[in-house]
Amino acid sequence: xxxxxxxxxxxxxxxxxxxxxxxxxxxxxxxxxxxxxxxxxxxxxxxxxxxxxxxxxxxxxxxxxxxxxxxxxxxxxxxxxxxxxxxxxxxxxxxxxxxxxxxxxxxxxx
Amino acid sequence: xxxxxxxxxxxxxxxxxxxxxxxxxxxxxxxxxxxxxxxxxxxxxxxxxxxxxxxxxxxxxxxxxxxxxxxxxxxxxxxxxxxxxxxxxxxxxxxxxxxxxxxxxxxxxxxxxxxxxxxxxxxxxxxxxxxxxxxxxxxxxxxxxxxxxxxxxxxxxxxxxxxxxxxxxxxxxxxxxxxxxxxxxxxxxxxxxxxxxxxxxxxxxxxxxxxxxxxxxxxxxxxxxxxxxxxxxxxxxxxxxxxxxxxxxxxxxxxxxxxxxxxxxxxxxxxxxxxxxxxxxxxxxxxxxxxxxxxxxxxxxxxxxxxxxxxxxxxxxxxxxxxxxxxxxxxxxxxxxxxxxxxxxxxxxxxxxxxxxxxxxxxxxxxxxxxxxxxxxxxxxxxxxxxxxxxxxxxxxxxxxxxxxxxxxxxxxxxxxxxxxxxxxxxxxxxxxxxxxxxxxxxxxxxxxxxxxxxxxxxxxxxxxxxxxxxxxxxxxxxxxxxxxxxxxxxxxxxxxxxxxxxxxxxxxxxxxxxxxxxxxxxxxxxxxxxxxxxxxxxxxxxxxxxxxxxxxxxxxxxxxxxxxxxxxxxxxxxxxxxxxxxxxxxxxxxxxxxxxxxxxxxxxxxxxxxxxxxxxxxxxxxxxxxxxxxxxxxxxxxxxxxxxxxxxxxxxxxxxxxxxxxxxxxxxxxxxxxxxxxxxxxxx
Numbered sequence: 001x002x003x004x005x006x007x008x009x010x011x012x013x014x015x016x017x018x019x020x021x022x023x024x025x026x027x028x029x030x031x032x033x034x035x036x037x038x039x040x041x042x043x044x045x046x047x048x049x050x051x052x053x054x055x056x057x058x059x060x061x062x063x064x065x066x067x068x069x070x071x072x073x074x075x076x077x078x079x080x081x082x083x084x085x086x087x088x089x090x091x092x093x094x095x096x097x098x099x100x101x102x103x104x105x106x107x108x109x110x
Numbered sequence: 111x112x113x114x115x116x117x118x119x120x121x122x123x124x125x126x127x128x129x130x131x132x133x134x135x136x137x138x139x140x141x142x143x144x145x146x147x148x149x150x151x152x153x154x155x156x157x158x159x160x161x162x163x164x165x166x167x168x169x170x171x172x173x174x175x176x177x178x179x180x181x182x183x184x185x186x187x188x189x190x191x192x193x194x195x196x197x198x199x200x201x202x203x204x205x206x207x208x209x210x211x212x213x214x215x216x217x218x219x220x221x222x223x224x225x226x227x228x229x230x231x232x233x234x235x236x237x238x239x240x241x242x243x244x245x246x247x248x249x250x251x252x253x254x255x256x257x258x259x260x261x262x263x264x265x266x267x268x269x270x271x272x273x274x275x276x277x278x279x280x281x282x283x284x285x286x287x288x289x290x291x292x293x294x295x296x297x298x299x300x301x302x303x304x305x306x307x308x309x310x311x312x313x314x315x316x317x318x319x320x321x322x323x324x325x326x327x328x329x330x331x332x333x334x335x336x337x338x339x340x341x342x343x344x345x346x347x348x349x350x351x352x353x354x355x356x357x358x359x360x361x362x363x364x365x366x367x368x369x370x371x372x373x374x375x376x377x378x379x380x381x382x383x384x385x386x387x388x389x390x391x392x393x394x395x396x397x398x399x400x401x402x403x404x405x406x407x408x409x410x411x412x413x414x415x416x417x418x419x420x421x422x423x424x425x426x427x428x429x430x431x432x433x434x435x436x437x438x439x440x441x442x443x444x445x446x447x448x449x450x451x452x453x454x455x456x457x458x459x460x461x462x463x464x465x466x467x468x469x470x471x472x473x474x475x476x477x478x479x480x481x482x483x484x485x486x487x488x489x490x491x492x493x494x495x496x497x498x499x500x501x502x503x504x505x506x507x508x509x510x511x512x513x514x515x516x517x518x519x520x521x522x523x524x525x526x527x528x529x530x531x532x533x534x535x536x537x538x539x540x541x542x543x544x545x546x547x548x549x550x551x552x553x554x555x556x557x558x559x560x561x562x563x564x565x566x567x568x569x570x571x572x573x574x575x576x577x578x579x580x581x582x583x584x585x586x587x588x589x590x591x592x593x594x595x596x597x598x599x600x601x602x603x604x605x606x607x608x609x610x611x612x613x614x615x616x617x618x619x620x621x622x623x624x625x626x627x628x629x630x631x632x633x634x635x636x637x638x639x640x641x642x643x644x645x646x647x648x649x650x651x652x653x654x655x656x657x658x659x660x661x662x663x664x665x666x667x668x669x670x671x672x673x674x675x676x677x678x679x680x681x682x683x684x685x686x687x688x689x690x691x692x693x694x695x696x697x698x699x700x701x702x703x704x705x706x707x708x709x710x711x712x713x714x715x716x717x718x719x720x721x722x723x724x725x726x727x728x729x730x731x732x733x734x735x736x737x738x739x740x741x742x743x744x745x746x747x748x749x750x751x752x753x754x755x756x757x758x759x760x761x762x763x764x765x766x767x768x769x770x771x772x773x774x775x776x777x778x779x780x781x782x783x784x785x786x787x788x789x790x791x792x793x794x795x
Contacts, residue, residue: 029637029638031531031638031640031641032531033622033625034574034575034576034577035575035625035627036622043618043622043631043639045633045638048633050616050617050618050619050631050639052618052619052621052622074701075701075722076620077619077621078619079621102701102724105621106704106705106708108621109620109621109622109623109624109705
């Protein structure tokens with residue numbers, strides 16, 4: 001698989017196309033959004049822009065300010081995925097599953 | 111023979127001409143990039159898509175010369191892709207073709223009737239300019255020339271954000287000034303104190319300037335509501351004809367400005383109310399004559415700005431609300447018994463009209479199958495933080511009043527804490543802050559707060575958010591007394607009130623559009639996001655308890671979703687489907703369509719193929735893969751219908767219709783697709 005960045009999300013390895021991955025940033029203070037369903041974990045801000053925070057791990061974890069986020073873009077939609085670490089290219093086991101970014105955003109906007 | 115009557119054609123051509131300028135500008139930039147040889151293949155493909163859109167849209171609004179010119183231009187580009195001629199050698203002829211296309215679009219604009227409500231009178235084309243001095247001279251010589259510039263809404267939002275940042279800058283300046291003043295007083299330095307006073311005047315000047323800037327930029331986003339009113343006229347005349355009624359429609363306050371983002375979204379709720387007025391308000395001509403009224407009923411659509419809101423009133427001089435019918439409907443719906451229904455006053459009965467199931471029953475007595483759907487109107491307006499109310503006099507008519515907030519970015523808010531998190535509400539909506547104990551709360555179906563001799567509905571925000579009170583919380587709580595407008599006041603409990611703050615309102619973005627409880631967010635000085643609560647939505651919770659979002663229902667009409675990146679095509683399809691007895695929604699690309707399909711039920715999908723973000727092919731594939739949507743009837747609209755028919759049907763569509771749109775072809779295709787899927791379903795069962 002080429003042109004992807006592989007991240008470890010609570011033990012799951014997800015391959016994210018670089019067409020959708022923008023940057024890595026620290027979560028900062030994540031404000032919970034009552035009544036929002038998973039995968040929405042809350043909302044933070046990055047350089048003054050409001051950014052939804054998504055977590056695909058169930059049950060949802062409390063996101064700490066120092067936790068890394070992978071900022072994703074799909075068209076004009078932006079959100080950040082909570083992850084644990086970036087997996088190096090030579091770490092091929094277990095295999096990474098591709099992340100369907102469009103589907104993730106669709107579930108977040110239900 | 112034309113598909114459209116004169117009014118329809120004028121309206122559709124206006125939409126086409128509005129977007130044609132944008133497409134032609136895009137084509138000019140794409141040609142310029144071809145000249146610079148950057149990304150040649152992508153630019154040719156982008157230019158082909160632009161021309162394709164212009165061709166399809168021009169055909170649909172019956173501008174065959176424009177469509178032919180676009181088609182010829184397309185042909186030149188396709189030939190270029192396969193011919194040995196270099197792009198550079200072909201550029202002069204491509205630029206000439208673009209110039210010819212632009213001239214034809216300008217001719218079409220000038221040919222629009224002078225009395226069109228939607229466009230200013232056409233101005234003569236100025237002569238070609240050679241020197242800057244000549245340009246200025248031409249501008250002075252033609253004072254009535256239209257000096258408009260088309261700007262993307264996103265650019266205006268960026269300007270607004272930048273202007274709003276001045277609020278933060280000013281706050282920081284004021285804090286430093288206060289520090290400086292305090293230190294100067296400590297050391298008793300008169301010179302510094304004078305400078306501090308002068309600086310304070312400058313900061314106050316900055317405040318006035320930034321307020322003016324924000325106000326001017328806000329006004330740039332606004333359009334006159336008259337454009338929307340004009341669009342609503344024709345369907346109402348059509349409905350009156352079908353109902354056998356005579357109706358005169360008066361439009362007042364068309365120059366009232368409304369945010370561009372709101373215009374599309376209030377069209378359907380207003381159409382509901384107008385249909386209501388014609389179908390259930392205005393009496394048949396003979397009945398009116400017997401009552402001594404003019405044979406033609408008067409329906410009036412009025413708009414005006416009231417404070418920080420726009421107020422739109424739909425009124426008629428018909429029979430008024432059938433209050434006895436509302437009482438019967440409430441009893442039939444099991445809301446109250448007959449005795450309680452008899453004792454309900456008029457305001458309570460008017461409020462009950464917007465309850466689900468009540469208005470439908472009332473209307474069904476009059477026109478079978480034409481449910482009013484006022485609860486759907488209320489829900490649609492609530493999503494825009496708007497409200498609707500009604501007044502009526504039996505025998506004289508009714509008036510529905512819609513209120514919509516003008517979008518403001520900087521506002522005074524009251525901050526408070528719930529479950530350790532800070533939230534905000536507009537300060538103007540908070541009448542009072544009180545301390546309450548459990549002794550002040552009356553238990554019942556809905557909790558109410560005792561305030562002297564009367565009670566208010568009570569919302570426990572902690573319970574609503576699902577968060578427990580903080581550790582050590584006492585039985586005494588703070589409560590905000592909130593005025594939601596229309597004389598509805600309620601109380602909302604919180605853990606602690608922080609106080610008033612001037613905040614910059616930021617959008618939560620499209621991913622949170624389905625959470626109408628939040629009007630937006632702000633960022634604190636410490637960089638934390640704080641959510642702003644929507645008062646209208648809280649008021650709904652106060653009225654009814656927790657309100658779960660439901661899909662909006664058409665008033666008994668089958669619902670169709672139209673997807674096309676051309677506004678002219680969308681408008682044409684909406685007109686055709688509306689006249690064909692459908693309730694239709696329209697979006698500009700496959701991504702918005704996919705989201706909307708998850709949110710509410712549709713009976714059919716009508717989609718273009720080539721669209722930004724998610725194209726028609728991908729949309730069809732997703733629909734067919736989805737367990738819930740797999741059986742949705744899909745009709746594809748394409749200007750290459752013949753060439754792509756086999757592939758489109760193999761991809762999962764049920765029918766393919768040619769562009770330009772033809773009324774009979776589209777309606778037959780939709781009806782056919784729906785019937786075929788229904789037969790398939792019946793066979794399986």
